[in-house]
Amino acid sequence: MAKLIDGKAIAKALRASVTEQATRLSEAGVVPGLAVILVGDDPASEIYVRNKERAASKAGVNAQTIRYDAETAEETLLAKIAELNADTSVDAILVQSPVPGHIDEHKIQEAISPAKDVDGFHPENIGRLYANREGYYPIANTPRGIMTMLAHEGVKLAGKNVVIIGRSILVGRPMFALAQAADATVSLLHRYTPDNLRHELLQQADVVIVATGVAGLVTGADLKAGATVIDVGINRMADGSLVGDVDFASAEPVAGLITPVPGGVGPMTIATLLQTTAELAALHHGVTLEAGWQTI
Ligand SMILES: NC(=O)C1=CN([C@@H]2O[C@H](COP(=O)(O)OP(=O)(O)OC[C@H]3O[C@@H](n4cnc5c(N)ncnc54)[C@H](OP(=O)(O)O)[C@@H]3O)[C@@H](O)[C@H]2O)C=CC1
Numbered sequence: 001m002a003k004l005i006d007g008k009a010i011a012k013a014l015r016a017s018v019t020e021q022a023t024r025l026s027e028a029g030v031v032p033g034l035a036v037i038l039v040g041d042d043p044a045s046e047i048y049v050r051n052k053e054r055a056a057s058k059a060g061v062n063a064q065t066i067r068y069d070a071e072t073a074e075e076t077l078l079a080k081i082a083e084l085n086a087d088t089s090v091d092a093i094l095v096q097s098p099v100p101g102h103i104d105e106h107k108i109q110e111a112i113s114p115a116k117d118v119d120g121f122h123p124e125n126i127g128r129l130y131a132n133r134e135g136y137y138p139i140a141n142t143p144r145g146i147m148t149m150l151a152h153e154g155v156k157l158a159g160k161n162v163v164i165i166g167r168s169i170l171v172g173r174p175m176f177a178l179a180q181a182a183d184a185t186v187s188l189l190h191r192y193t194p195d196n197l198r199h200e201l202l203q204q205a206d207v208v209i210v211a212t213g214v215a216g217l218v219t220g221a222d223l224k225a226g227a228t229v230i231d232v233g234i235n236r237m238a239d240g241s242l243v244g245d246v247d248f249a250s251a252e253p254v255a256g257l258i259t260p261v262p263g264g265v266g267p268m269t270i271a272t273l274l275q276t277t278a279e280l281a282a283l284h285h286g287v288t289l290e291a292g293w294q295t296i
């Protein structure tokens, strides 16, 4: 049976380190500020936003959630973003995705100051990541949290065969860039990857990262024995239960290491969001933090 990666426990330790950093910052008169914008009343987003608020206040991060109804005009959001860009008490800005269809998501992503772009969605930050630039810039928190998790478990990516399924700007694409920067050979699969090709690539994969929103897409029969399996998917079943994109029951006996859902990647995303917020605050206020958990 695979060893379970306890994302909840690793996230707890990471949040403790962020709390220490927030204490260090407060000694310098700085409170890390995070603004979350939520447009519409997507029930899943509501859960994440509530989790973020709770975790932020416990870690000493001042989080504010700004709610808009689903019909809100694009210019109203752009005006709020301009206001937050200029507000020195705000270090990090996150617009919860998805946004309603009448709003141009790319315009929103480019409106957020690259220095406050805690999701790493601004083309400037994406460009830095893809070019593997040195120096500090924000990187999407889910893939960054996965890198932290792998480092914590002693999983090295150099020379490994990594398969990522899903190519969103939130997860798959930045994960591709990070794994490649860590000297893995990386395949990025998506909707148009034929099933047989997906199966063949998975058979050879040392590390598998799945982020599609398709419950049960990857099964134990797809996996190489001993593979590390990272399940990003969050799927709410009819009975109210939460499952990932990996069929856990069949995958667990084959995998070497596997993340559960819930309790795997999700808590790491939130802890990493707080970590990035504290780092941006330190940068904006000229405070030097100890490297701590910063592996990337
Ligand atoms: N645990 C966490 O912290 C987080 C969890 N999530 C969850 O992860 C999942 C993915 O999120 P996100 O990346 O935002 O989703 P998106 O819907 O933006 O992207 C899904 C990706 O999966 C691909 N895909 C869809 N169906 C298939 C299929 N049958 N075979 C192969 N690839 C497929 C799509 O391909 P194509 O590009 O061709 O359309 C697309 O690239 C969701 O369940 C989401 O809730 C997301 C963020 C954080």
Ligand SMILES: Nc1nc(=O)c2c([nH]1)NC[C@@H]1CN(c3ccc(C(=O)N[C@@H](CCC(=O)O)C(=O)O)cc3)C=[N+]21
Pocket: 045, 047, 048, 051, 094, 095, 096, 097, 098, 119, 141, 142, 170, 234, 242, 261, 262, 263, 264, 265, 266, 267, 269, 270
């Ligand atoms: N701009 C933006 N940035 C994001 O990072 C972003 C986003 N939009 N839109 C939605 C996705 C999804 N996401 C999750 C965060 C936490 C959990 C999480 O805490 N999960 C827990 C429990 C979840 C539950 O109980 O529902 C777990 O997996 O154990 C899940 C998913 C961030 N996202």
Ligand SMILES: [Mg+2]
Pocket: 030, 031, 032, 033, 088, 089, 090, 091, 281
């Ligand atoms: Mg501040």
